[in-house]
Structures are given as C-alpha cells and as structure tokens.
Amino acid sequence: MVLNMGPQHPSTHGVLRLELITDGEIVKEVIPHLGYLHRCFEKHAESLTYQQTIPFTDRMDYLASMNNSHVWVMGVERMLGIDKEIPKRVEYIRVLVCELNRIASHLIAIGTYGIDIGAFTPFLWCFRDREHIMGLLEWVSGSRMLYNYIWIGGLYYDLPVGFEERCREFIEYFKPKMVELNQLLTDNQVFIDRTANVGILPMDVAINYGCSGPMLRGSGLKWDLRRIDNYSAYPELDFDVPVGKGEMGTLGDCWDRYKVRVDEIAESVKIVEQCLDRLQKELKRTPDFDPRAKLPRKITPKAQDYYIRGEGSKGELGFYFIADGKSEIPFRAKSRGPSFNNLSVLPEIAKDVMIADLIAIIGSIDFVLGEVDR
Amino acid sequence: MTFDEIKHLLAARFGDTVIVGEERTGLQPALLIQPDSIVDVCRELRDNPKTYFDFLSSLSGVDYGVDSGRFGVVYHLASIPYRLQLTLKITIEHDRNSDELPAFKSVSSVYRTADWHEREAYDLLGIYFEGHPDLRRILLPDDWEGYPLQKDYKTAEYYKGIKID
Numbered sequence: 001m002v003l004n005m006g007p008q009h010p011s012t013h014g015v016l017r018l019e020l021i022t023d024g025e026i027v028k029e030v031i032p033h034l035g036y037l038h039r040c041f042e043k044h045a046e047s048l049t050y051q052q053t054i055p056f057t058d059r060m061d062y063l064a065s066m067n068n069s070h071v072w073v074m075g076v077e078r079m080l081g082i083d084k085e086i087p088k089r090v091e092y093i094r095v096l097v098c099e100l101n102r103i104a105s106h107l108i109a110i111g112t113y114g115i116d117i118g119a120f121t122p123f124l125w126c127f128r129d130r131e132h133i134m135g136l137l138e139w140v141s142g143s144r145m146l147y148n149y150i151w152i153g154g155l156y157y158d159l160p161v162g163f164e165e166r167c168r169e170f171i172e173y174f175k176p177k178m179v180e181l182n183q184l185l186t187d188n189q190v191f192i193d194r195t196a197n198v199g200i201l202p203m204d205v206a207i208n209y210g211c212s213g214p215m216l217r218g219s220g221l222k223w224d225l226r227r228i229d230n231y232s233a234y235p236e237l238d239f240d241v242p243v244g245k246g247e248m249g250t251l252g253d254c255w256d257r258y259k260v261r262v263d264e265i266a267e268s269v270k271i272v273e274q275c276l277d278r279l280q281k282e283l284k285r286t287p288d289f290d291p292r293a294k295l296p297r298k299i300t301p302k303a304q305d306y307y308i309r310g311e312g313s314k315g316e317l318g319f320y321f322i323a324d325g326k327s328e329i330p331f332r333a334k335s336r337g338p339s340f341n342n343l344s345v346l347p348e349i350a351k352d353v354m355i356a357d358l359i360a361i362i363g364s365i366d367f368v369l370g371e372v373d374r
Numbered sequence: 375m376t377f378d379e380i381k382h383l384l385a386a387r388f389g390d391t392v393i394v395g396e397e398r399t400g401l402q403p404a405l406l407i408q409p410d411s412i413v414d415v416c417r418e419l420r421d422n423p424k425t426y427f428d429f430l431s432s433l434s435g436v437d438y439g440v441d442s443g444r445f446g447v448v449y450h451l452a453s454i455p456y457r458l459q460l461t462l463k464i465t466i467e468h469d470r471n472s473d474e475l476p477a478f479k480s481v482s483s484v485y486r487t488a489d490w491h492e493r494e495a496y497d498l499l500g501i502y503f504e505g506h507p508d509l510r511r512i513l514l515p516d517d518w519e520g521y522p523l524q525k526d527y528k529t530a531e532y533y534k535g536i537k538i539d
Contacts, residue, residue, distance in 0.1 A: 035513040042498070043522055078401065207428050207454065210487030221454070228457055304400035307450045307461065309431060320434045320448065334434035344490045373513055 005358075007036050015369055016343075018362075020355070027358050030350045032343060034372055041374040045333035050076045050299045051152055053333070058146040060337060061371045064105035064313035066098045066137070069150045074231060075308030075319050076152050079301035082294060089283040090154055090291055091233040096167075096275040097140060097149065099268040103174075104133040105313035106261045106268075109366040113258060114185055116363035117194050122185045129177050132170050139163065152299060155291035164280050171269060171276075178265060186262060195258060196249030199349045199361035203252065209348065210341035213315025214264065215365065218244040218257035225311040237274050239267045254364035261366070300328055314338040314366060335374055339367035375424055377403045380460065383425070387418055397463075404448075404461035409478055412449075412464050413505075416484045419451065419460070427451040427460055430485035435495030437525050443467055445476035445501055470526065480506040498523040 005018040015036035021029040041060060045053045057072045058065035077083040111126030134144055139160055141149035149156045185191055201211070203219040216223055224241040226234045242263030244256030279285075303325030309318040315338030322332035342365050350361050375383070377398075384392055388411060395406035407415050419427040431450040438444040446465035452458070468476040480503035482488040492503045493512040500521030503509055511518065517534075520527055530538060 035511075035515070038513040040522065046523070208486045210430055210485070223454060305404070305448070305461075306401050307432065307459075316431065318432050318450070320432055320450065322436065331439075332434070332436050334432065336432040340490065341487050344487060348486075 003355075016372070018346075020358070022355065025354050025356075027350055027353050027355055030347045030358070032346060034343075034369075036373065037369045038373040041335055042333055045330060045335075047329065049328040050301075050330065053330075054151065055146060055148045057335075058148060059370060060335065060374055061105075061312060061314060061317075061339070061368050062145055063108050063368055064098075064101045065145060065147050066094075066101040066150065067105075067310070067312040068317060069148070070094055070098050070232070071308060071310035071312065071317050072319055073150050073152050074310060075306060075321060076299065076301065078308065079304060079306050079321060079323060080152075080296060080299065082153060082296065085294055086153070087289075087291075087294070088233070089279065089289065090294075092275050092278050092283055093155060093159055093291075094150055095233045095237070096272060096279070097137060097147075099271045099275070100133050100137060100167075102313045103265050103268045103272075104130045104137075106265050107133075109261055109313075110181070110185070110258065113363040113366070114191075116359050117191060119185060119188070119191065122181060125177065125181055125184070129174060132173070136163070136167060136170060139166075151292070151295060153292070153294040153296055158285065158289060158291050159279075161285070164276050167272070168276055171273060175269065178262075178269075182262065186259065192248050192255060194357075195254040195360055195364065198249075198254045198357050199353070199364060200250045201252040201345065201349050205345065205348060206252070209345040211315065211345055212338050212341065213312070214257050214260040215315060215342045215345075217242065218260045218364075219252035220244050220246070220256075225309055225316055229309065231310060233275075237271050239271050242267065254360050257364045257366075298328065300325070305332075309336075312338055314368065314371065315342060337371035337374055339365075339369070339371040340374075343367045343372055375456065375458065377405075377460075380419075380425060381405065383422070384415060384418070388414065402459065402461050404463050406463050406465070409464040409466055412447075412462070413479050413481055413484060415462065416449070416451075416481045420484055425453060425458075426455045427453045427458070429454055430481075430487050430491075431459075433481075433488055433491035433495065435499040435501045435523075437499055437523065438465070440470065440526050443469060445499070447478055447495065447501065449481070470524075475500050475502040477502040477504055479504050480509075482506055497521070500524060 001022050003020040007015045007017045017033040019031040044056050054069050057068040060068050107126040107130040111123040114122035138144050141147040201219050206216050206219045222241050222243050242260050248255045301323040305322040307320045309316050318336035320334040321330050324331045392408050392411050397404040419425050429452040431452050434448045436446045444465050445468050449462040451460045466476050495501045497511040
C-alpha cells in the first residue's frame with residue numbers, strides 16, 4: 001500500500017511529504033518529496049549584497065540562526081582578508097551567542113523527539129528552558145528568532161549592560177534542569193526501548209551520504225568542525241566532542257544520536273561559561289569599544305571562489321562563494337545545508353522498519369526544513 | 375598530501391590529459407579536471423589510501439554567465455582521515471539556445487550524497503547528469519518551466535494561471 005505521511009503530519013517537523021510503500025505495518029520504501037518551503041535563498045543571495053543577505057541566512061535554520069550568520073560572515077571576512085583583525089571581544093561574543101543558540105536548538109530537538117515518541121513532559125520542560133535563551137538573545141539583538149546580529153567585520157551592537165550576569169544566572173538555573181531531564185527521558189526504559197537498536201546508521205554509510213553533526217557523531221566518528229577547522233575563538237576554549245558509543249544498543253542507533261545532543265548541551269554550557277569568564281575578566285566592556293569599527297565600507301572581495309564550512313547545530317554548514325571582484329553581489333552563492341544531506345540518508349536507514357519506528361527515526365535526524373529547502 | 379602531490383598522483387594514474395588546468399590564486403587551490411573522467415578521478419581519490427577523500431562536502435552547479443557560454447560543476451571534497459580539503463572543477467562549453475542541456479557525468483555511484491545535490495543542480499541550473507539513477511526536480515514543482523539560477527532566467531509571472539507576487 002502507498003501511504004502519504006505529511007506534509008502536515010506533526011512528526012515531519014514542518015513541511016515534508018514522505019511517500020511510504022508499506023506491507024502491513026512494515027515500511028518497504030520511503031521516498032521523500034521536498035520543496036514545500038523553498039524560498040530561493042541562492043537566488044536572493046545572488047541579487048543582494050553580502051551584508052544584505054545575512055537576514056536570509058538566519059531563515060535557513062531558524063532554530064539556530066546565529067550559527068548560520070556566523071559561518072556566512074566568516075566566509076566573507078576571510079575573502080576580504082580581514083578575519084585576523086576582528087577584535088577578541090567580538091569573537092568571544094559571537095561564540096557565546098552561537099553556543100547559546102546551539103543549546104536552544106538541541107533543546108527543541110530533544111523536546112520534540114520526546115513528543116514524537118509519546119512523552120509530553122520533556123517537550124514542555126525543554127521549551128520552558130529554551131524560552132530563557134530566547135529572552136537573552138532577544139535582549140541582545142531585539143529579535144526573537146531571526147537575529148541579524150553578527151555582521152561582517154563585527155556585531156550589530158555590543159552586549160547590553162548586565163547581560164553577562166543574567167547569562168550566568170541562567171546557566172546556574174539550567175544545570176540542574178538538565179539532570180532532571182535526563183532522569184525523565186534518558187534513563188527512561190520506555191524511551192530506550194523505542195529508540196535503541198532503531199534506525200541504525202553505520203559510519204561508512206553516514207560518510208558516503210554526507211551526514212554530519214550529531215548524525216555522524218552518533219555513528220561514532222569524532223568529527224566536529226569547531227575542532228577540525230579551529231575557527232573563531234574555539235581553539236582557545238576547552239570542550240569535548242561527544243560521540244555515540246552504542247551504550248543501549250547498536251552503535252549509530254536513534255538513542256546514540258539523541259545522547260550526542262544531550263552531551264553536546266553540557267559541552268556548550270562549558271563553552272558559555274568560559275566565554276563569560278573571558279568577557280568579564282580580560283575582555284571587559286569599555287565605553288569606547290565599538291563592535292562595528294572594523295565594518296568595511298564597501299564589501300567587494302577580489303575575484304576568487306571560496307568554500308567556507310562551519311559547525312551548525314545540525315552539522316556541517318557550508319557556503320560556496322564566487323566573487324567576480326567588481327560588484328558587491330556574489331556571482332554565485334551556494335549553500336550546503338546539513339539537514340539536506342542528513343535527510344537524504346532516510347530512505348537508506350528506514351528500510352523494513354515499523355511505521356511507528358519510522359517516526360522515531362525521522363525525529364532522531366533532527367532536520368529543519370528551512371535548511372533542506374533553503 | 376599536498377596539492378601538488380595529489381596532482382602528480384592523478385597524472386600518474388590517468389595520464390597528463392586528465393588535469394586541464396589549475397587555479398592557485400585564491401585561498402583554496404582548485405584542480406580543473408577533464409569532464410569525462412570526473413567519475414574515475416573521484417573514485418580514485420576516494421579509494422586511494424594516500425588520499426581517502428571520502429566525504430563530498432558540497433556539489434555546486436555554476437552558470438558562468440551568458441557571455442562566457444560555459445557551465446560547470448564544482449566539487450568540494452574532504453578527507454576525514456587526513457583532514458584535507460580539495461576542490462575539483464569541471465566545465466563545458468554550452469550554447470544556451472540549443473535544445474540539449476549541458477551534460478556531465480554523475481558521481482552518485484561514488485558518493486551517494488551526490489544524488490540529491492545533482493538533482494538540485496539539475497532543478498535550479500538545468501545541468502544534466504548522465505548516469506544519475508533518478509534525475510527529477512527536487513525543490514521546484516515538476517511542471518516548473520525554466521531553471522531559476524541560470525543567469526538569463528526571466529522570473530515567471532504566472533504559475534498554472536496564478537499570478538506570482
């Protein structure tokens with residue numbers, strides 16, 4: 001029988017249609033149909049200047065917008081050759097807001113994953129905690145989800161006065177909440193039974209399909225671009241890269257991918273604390289500090305092409321630029337969304353599974369359709 | 375392995391004609407490959423124990439403009455064991471008015487991720503990939519006319535009689 005799942009089914013996380021060929025309760029084949037959300041990011045980018053495109057990058061992965069603009073901005077700065085001149089305080093603020101946003105994005109992934117499996121409370125708890133981050137980032141940028149905060153050569157604005165203290169309060173509040181969440185969900189036998197040994201993704205398949213981020217690390221490969229490429233302030237910060245270990249079942253199953261996200265939240269909390277330390281002690285706020293000082297007047301990189309990659313919350317986020325050297329508009333701007341590649345492996349790992357397990361597999365991929373369709 | 379060593383490795387394996395040029399001026403050097411041998415080159419780079427370029431980061435179709443009359447595909451490979459990156463480029467002359475689309479060989483047999491990337495390049499730039507298992511539009515509706523990222527694309531005003539704002 002041919003079954004349609006979506007584009008409205010809640011487990012499809014937005015607008016995705018899956019065509020299922022089923023035999024009773026068993027899914028024989030999955031054919032994803034995308035494009036319901038396509039808003040022509042590349043077409044926009046090729047008709048607007050580099051600076052004007054930053055709000056559009058926010059809309060790609062709207063759950064972790066800061067990470068998107070960070071990668072875009074880094075790429076342009078490197079093409080202009082000003083990436084070494086960015087003040088340390090700016091770099092640390094960028095990492096701080098990116099990691100806060102990564103925590104928020106993983107909280108959504110975990111919360112909605114709980115609700116996919118049938119647990120409602122984790123969803124409420126995760127959204128409650130995420131709301132605090134949204135509040136902090138709104139205070140920074142003036143906007144709730146689409147920040148447009150990281151600019152080429154600097155930031156839209158310095159951190160508001162008192163932000164560091166408020167952020168510390170949040171971290172103190174947040175740490176015990178993660179313990180509670182683990183007690184409720186991670187150690188829950190029903191949750192383990194639903195996710196362990198389900199949707200197993202071997203490492204070689206993951207690499208061949210271009211999976212990255214928690215998808216790839218869940219299969220046991222320590223591959224984090226924050227460590228591999230050592231961009232921004234990450235080389236000076238101390239954090240681990242969690243990988244799946246197959247604790248509850250086979251390596252690379254849904255539980256492993258879930259656990260990698262939980263562990264990454266703890267690592268991001270560590271990064272946020274270190275950033276706050278540096279920002280409050282060595283790189284203090286001074287009245288004459290202008291985060292826009294390095295902002296170039298005219299952004300015209302010389303003729304070249306460049307591929308920048310960075311670790312978004314879902315995986316390797318890449319932008320490929322071709323600059324012609326004359327105009328302020330990129331000649332070609334291709335974006336490589338991690339969710340696009342992560343989703344493409346779905347037909348491979350969802351063969352001969354139960355329909356209910358398919359929901360668990362889809363949730364464990366944690367894709368955002370804004371990034372699949374762009 | 376350095377960029378030059380990779381170049382020599384490919385030249386030793388496939389002969390001098392396989393590399394038609396190179397670009398070294400930018401931040402990332404790129405190899406221009408003879409279009410017909412791209413599949414063999416990718417398979418060699420993936421399987422050779424000296425390179426192991428096992429991860430296709432990105433595949434981008436490029437329209438080099440109406441005046442140049444060229445289309446191309448750019449491959450960004452990454453080697454996970456050696457932590458290397460490599461850019462490969464293939465281009466082809468194409469007269470826009472002819473009835474056939476610019477055609478390249480599909481690398482989806484080497485990197486499965488190329489499957490969707492090539493469908494996207496076909497959808498948005500009108501580049502045809504020979505040997506692709508299932509070349510359909512991926513982001514736009516099946517009956518969409520034209521390829522929006524081509525440089526001479528005229529924005530559609532109507533879709534199925536509905537005005538597009």
